[in-house]
Amino acid sequence: MRTFGCQMNKHDSERIAGMLSGMGLEPVPDDADADVIVFNTCCVRENADERLYGQVASLKALKLQRPGTLVAVGGCIGQRDGAALVARIPHVDVVFGTHNIARLPALLAAAEQHRAPAVEVFPSSDGDFASDLPTLREHPWRAWVPITLGCDNFCTYCIVPHVRGRERSRPFESVVDEVERLRADGVSEVTLLGQNVNSYGRDLYGEPQFARLLGAVAGTGMPRIRFTTSHPKDLSDATIEAMASHPGVARYLHLPVQSGSDAVLARMNRHYTQESYLALVRRLYAAMPDLALSTDIIVGFPGETDADFEETMRVVEACRYDQAFTFIYSPRVGTPAASMDGAVPREIVQERFDRLVAAVQASAFEKNLPLVGTVQTVLVEGPSKRDDRVLAGRTMGNKMVHAACPDSTTPQALAGTMVDILIEDAQTWFLFGSVRG
Numbered sequence: 001m002r003t004f005g006c007q008m009n010k011h012d013s014e015r016i017a018g019m020l021s022g023m024g025l026e027p028v029p030d031d032a033d034a035d036v037i038v039f040n041t042c043c044v045r046e047n048a049d050e051r052l053y054g055q056v057a058s059l060k061a062l063k064l065q066r067p068g069t070l071v072a073v074g075g076c077i078g079q080r081d082g083a084a085l086v087a088r089i090p091h092v093d094v095v096f097g098t099h100n101i102a103r104l105p106a107l108l109a110a111a112e113q114h115r116a117p118a119v120e121v122f123p124s125s126d127g128d129f130a131s132d133l134p135t136l137r138e139h140p141w142r143a144w145v146p147i148t149l150g151c152d153n154f155c156t157y158c159i160v161p162h163v164r165g166r167e168r169s170r171p172f173e174s175v176v177d178e179v180e181r182l183r184a185d186g187v188s189e190v191t192l193l194g195q196n197v198n199s200y201g202r203d204l205y206g207e208p209q210f211a212r213l214l215g216a217v218a219g220t221g222m223p224r225i226r227f228t229t230s231h232p233k234d235l236s237d238a239t240i241e242a243m244a245s246h247p248g249v250a251r252y253l254h255l256p257v258q259s260g261s262d263a264v265l266a267r268m269n270r271h272y273t274q275e276s277y278l279a280l281v282r283r284l285y286a287a288m289p290d291l292a293l294s295t296d297i298i299v300g301f302p303g304e305t306d307a308d309f310e311e312t313m314r315v316v317e318a319c320r321y322d323q324a325f326t327f328i329y330s331p332r333v334g335t336p337a338a339s340m341d342g343a344v345p346r347e348i349v350q351e352r353f354d355r356l357v358a359a360v361q362a363s364a365f366e367k368n369l370p371l372v373g374t375v376q377t378v379l380v381e382g383p384s385k386r387d388d389r390v391l392a393g394r395t396m397g398n399k400m401v402h403a404a405c406p407d408s409t410t411p412q413a414l415a416g417t418m419v420d421i422l423i424e425d426a427q428t429w430f431l432f433g434s435v436r437g
């Protein structure tokens, strides 16, 4: 299984893995040993798209050697391209859409039986929550919980509403029940997922219910609760209040700004201004002075001028982000922005991008410095990549911490547990410390 893209896809992959394991399959590290190879794909930007086509095409030699190996492509590219994918890469056996995950075992069986590609893509407006499918979690202590599917916002650069369909909320009780079951199953951290979690419930209950949902999920006793993604136009004061008042809710918020320029924001169809975004950030920090804040920023949107870009730099300065995911604008066929005038020359985009990345790094480092000398509760993920006696985990603010593991135990044994760590050193993307008590 190879997974591209967002957390929703990671979650879908855990469902797919659960089904495949129900068919008696098990994960193998090497393509050459696989009976089934599944790509769970993303088309939000061009490079993910190209990488996928490259990787699937490169399986041709393996398919010639082992014709019985089944190659399946699902996720957003499967949804978007359907049968065209098989036309372009004939050695693909199965194409399935974002709403056809539950059908994968049947499609694999059909492709094998008929020795012909099986393609099934339901329209993106359909589809239900796959919550009744088995899940094979990557980590036993962490789970994704989808609360909405699709998106109604139609930001002009974004393909998501076109491939994931209209926003559908999952019933309140169904979410809370799942979190309760996960808690009983020993899970320490859940992430509530949706393209715009703040509008959760609007379709079902007439008005957004996210703040109430967050409270109910916190009420299950789940030790750590994260959620993503928040849209600035819909993040309510009630949600800020719920975040601030429930100790289980992470002091971390991902709040994509995309651009700091009012003109660009209007052309992006984002429905907020720099001033209203900054006012929201001020309210957040006032309620939670220790909040960690991250964002997404697009550089080089059609018509972005030097002055527009300076407004983005201004926002980065003002918001003191802990992290920012920065993207070069990538035109997506079928979105309104793809036919807007004013393409920004490559060199100018690159120059802006480099300046932005440097500003983000400086901001991340500055946010980390005051943490030195504090004790942070860290949810251990396991050993660090470099040293298996060093434990790696994350703070409530989503910061990666490394610390020597106590002699009495191992990082593996501590995975999924909370440990208090005195922070002794800070770099841009890491904190270092030692375990207390």
Ligand code: 5AD
Binding pocket: 044, 045, 157, 158, 159, 256, 258, 296, 297, 298, 327, 328, 329, 330, 331, 332
């Ligand atoms: N080009 C560049 N970045 C994009 N994103 C979404 N669509 C595009 C695009 N066409 C970015 C946005 C979004 C994140 C998930 O991906 O910043 O928040």
Ligand code: SF4
Binding pocket: 151, 152, 153, 154, 155, 158, 159, 160, 161, 195, 196, 231
């Ligand atoms: Fe795309 Fe905008 Fe919806 Fe996010 S809110 S998924 S950027 S359309």
